[in-house]
Amino acid sequence: MTDRRTDDFLxxxxxxxxxxxxxxxxxxxxxxxxxxxxxxxxxxTLFLNAQEIVTMMTIGDHPDLLAVGYLLNQxxxxxxxxxxxxxxxxxxxxxxxxxxxxxxxxxxxxKKVRTSGCAQGTVFGDVMESFExxxxxxxxxxxxxxxxxxxxxxxxxxxxxxxxxxxxGCVLCEKDRPLVYMEDVGRHNxxxxxxxxxMMNGVSAADKIFYTTGRLTSxxxxxxxxxxxxxxxxxxxxxxxxVDLARQAGLTxxxxxxxxxxxxxxxxxxxxxxxxxDSVPDxxxxxxxxxxxxxxxxxx
Amino acid sequence: MTDRRTDDFLxxxxxxxxxxxxxxxxxxxxxxxxxxxxxxxxxxTLFLNAQEIVTMMTIGDHPDLLAVGYLLNQxxxxxxxxxxxxxxxxxxxxxxxxxxxxxxxxxxxxKKVRTSGCAQGTVFGDVMESFExxxxxxxxxxxxxxxxxxxxxxxxxxxxxxxxxxxxGCVLCEKDRPLVYMEDVGRHNxxxxxxxxxMMNGVSAADKIFYTTGRLTSxxxxxxxxxxxxxxxxxxxxxxxxVDLARQAGLTxxxxxxxxxxxxxxxxxxxxxxxxxDSVPDxxxxxxxxxxxxxxxxxx
Numbered sequence: 001m002t003d004r005r006t007d008d009f010l011x012x013x014x015x016x017x018x019x020x021x022x023x024x025x026x027x028x029x030x031x032x033x034x035x036x037x038x039x040x041x042x043x044x045t046l047f048l049n050a051q052e053i054v055t056m057m058t059i060g061d062h063p064d065l066l067a068v069g070y071l072l073n074q075x076x077x078x079x080x081x082x083x084x085x086x087x088x089x090x091x092x093x094x095x096x097x098x099x100x101x102x103x104x105x106x107x108x109x110x111k112k113v114r115t116s117g118c119a120q121g122t123v124f125g126d127v128m129e130s131f132e133x134x135x136x137x138x139x140x141x142x143x144x145x146x147x148x149x150x151x152x153x154x155x156x157x158x159x160x161x162x163x164x165x166x167x168x169g170c171v172l173c174e175k176d177r178p179l180v181y182m183e184d185v186g187r188h189n190x191x192x193x194x195x196x197x198x199m200m201n202g203v204s205a206a207d208k209i210f211y212t213t214g215r216l217t218s219x220x221x222x223x224x225x226x227x228x229x230x231x232x233x234x235x236x237x238x239x240x241x242x243v244d245l246a247r248q249a250g251l252t253x254x255x256x257x258x259x260x261x262x263x264x265x266x267x268x269x270x271x272x273x274x275x276x277x278d279s280v281p282d283x284x285x286x287x288x289x290x291x292x293x294x295x296x297x298x299x300x
Numbered sequence: 301m302t303d304r305r306t307d308d309f310l311x312x313x314x315x316x317x318x319x320x321x322x323x324x325x326x327x328x329x330x331x332x333x334x335x336x337x338x339x340x341x342x343x344x345t346l347f348l349n350a351q352e353i354v355t356m357m358t359i360g361d362h363p364d365l366l367a368v369g370y371l372l373n374q375x376x377x378x379x380x381x382x383x384x385x386x387x388x389x390x391x392x393x394x395x396x397x398x399x400x401x402x403x404x405x406x407x408x409x410x411k412k413v414r415t416s417g418c419a420q421g422t423v424f425g426d427v428m429e430s431f432e433x434x435x436x437x438x439x440x441x442x443x444x445x446x447x448x449x450x451x452x453x454x455x456x457x458x459x460x461x462x463x464x465x466x467x468x469g470c471v472l473c474e475k476d477r478p479l480v481y482m483e484d485v486g487r488h489n490x491x492x493x494x495x496x497x498x499m500m501n502g503v504s505a506a507d508k509i510f511y512t513t514g515r516l517t518s519x520x521x522x523x524x525x526x527x528x529x530x531x532x533x534x535x536x537x538x539x540x541x542x543v544d545l546a547r548q549a550g551l552t553x554x555x556x557x558x559x560x561x562x563x564x565x566x567x568x569x570x571x572x573x574x575x576x577x578d579s580v581p582d583x584x585x586x587x588x589x590x591x592x593x594x595x596x597x598x599x600x
Contacts (some may be wrong), residue, residue, distance in 0.1 A: 243324055
């Protein structure tokens with residue numbers, strides 16, 4: 001497998017952006033002073049029209065996409081809503097999304113606390129009702145040759161992880177091409193930024209593949225299904241309820257994808273085994289940097 | 301360094317508990333059927349007296365400790381409250397904590413959504429006011445010989461991670477001894493179970509060391525400080541706001557603790573360098589199982 005140029009990505013992390021990480025000084029195991037970079041983590045307060053919705057902790061890139069994606073994934077925006085403006089005020093750490101439609105989610109926000117609170121992300125309550133209505137396209141496919149190329153390209157792309165660690169990544173892919181690679185301190189933010197990008201660019205979900213560095217929990221499965229993406233891949237492991245939900249929705253769920261290895265626990269009928277796994281090299285140390293060592297850092 | 305017996309732990313994960321993981325069948329990279337175990341993830345709805353507070357997703361062990369710790373860490377219970385009963389109904393997936401004091405957190409729960417919502421855990425809003433009032437004990441110390449023994453014992457203890465992966469761990473330690481090792485699908489749950497254990501057993505925080513498999517984010521720093529524990533250690537990395545908050549509170553914050561290496565970005569004055577790091581072996585593959593490879597799984 002030869003590397004394609006990382007210019008293949010439409011959007012990918014910019015480790016050179018000085019706002020996204022901070023230099024700090026500490027002490028190492030020998031007692032000596034040491035300098036390192038740590039990822040930024042700053043508040044961003046989101047308004048939908050006149051209503052304050054949430055304050056998110058984020059690295060701070062793509063606040064417009066994060067805002068739109070959050071609202072979409074919470075069911076507070078629908079894909080056919082007309083967005084009349086997005087105002088970002090970096091100093092005030094505020095983003096305002098304005099829509100043609102009048103909005104009021106006071107009751108919805110109360111309900112969310114009562115049914116699920118904040119303990120496990122943000123996707124419960126009435127969002128589960130929408131989950132049961134989603135029908136994912138049967139005709140989508142994942143060729144193993146695509147999967148091997150995708151994981152290789154993602155692992156070797158420049159990223160904030162490689163600069164500062166302690167960050168999650170999500171990648172929207174089409175066939176063997178990674179399109180949009182987002183990172184953030186919270187994985188839910190990385191997902192939301194991709195959802196925002198898809199809505200703002202009118203991108204179809206039906207032929208896409210979603211890659212995440214994190215675990216395949218119920219929350220991750222629910223978000224992927226609600227976004228309409230039929231295939232979810234991770235190098236990490238599964239939780240039981242994540243597997244149940246994926247099977248219920250007909251989502252192709254692939255975990256532990258490292259080197260030539262992977263396991264599919266749902267929707268394996270979409271996988272086309274078109275490449276002999278023995279022709280795929282095991283991950284060498286360099287590629288493992290976003291594997292073993294890297295994901296250590298990304299553990300939330 | 302010779303292994304002490306894992307009986308040193310007062311509580312540690314029970315990988316043999318069949319309720320905590322589920323066997324599932326899938327397809328591997330060669331197209332062959334494969335069986336594996338995945339961690340359980342089930343809802344638990346918490347009531348404080350007559351009020352429904354939250355539904356948490358949890359592996360399901362220690363629901364009583366999780367309930368008490370959650371309420372404590374949310375400021376809904378105070379350490380001097382008298383708990384008159386804790387009822388767990390496993391079938392209904394409900395836990396009820398009863399107190400002598402009458403409680404009503406309707407207003408508090410509304411405020412939480414408005415100020416921070418669910419985007420980044422559960423510790424914002426009025427919890428930040430308490431954070432500024434905490435004073436951590438200066439006289440606490442961390443000898444590097446303790447640190448090396450702790451990480452070695454934790455890495456080699458039996459755990460659900462080793463059985464099923466995709467799980468977070470937190471360990472309450474005293475000097476060189478790991479006391480209570482909790483795992484859960486969400487790291488916040490593992491933390492809360494330890495906080496619950498400390499309250500139910502009247503355990504002092506002032507001389508304790510807290511170990512986590514996850515990143516040293518703002519949320520993790522806030523929880524540790526509010527629990528009154530002066531030293532926080534992780535094998536993962538830092539976020540910028542986590543470092544800021546640790547420095548503000550005078551918390552000893554140690555990350556990237558692997559083999560002989562670590563970095564302290566706050567409170568290094570509590571560290572006593574009593575062991576030559578060159579006498580500490582690098583992590584071998586077996587010990588790395590809860591390091592590199594293990595934390596890959598634990599990435600949330």
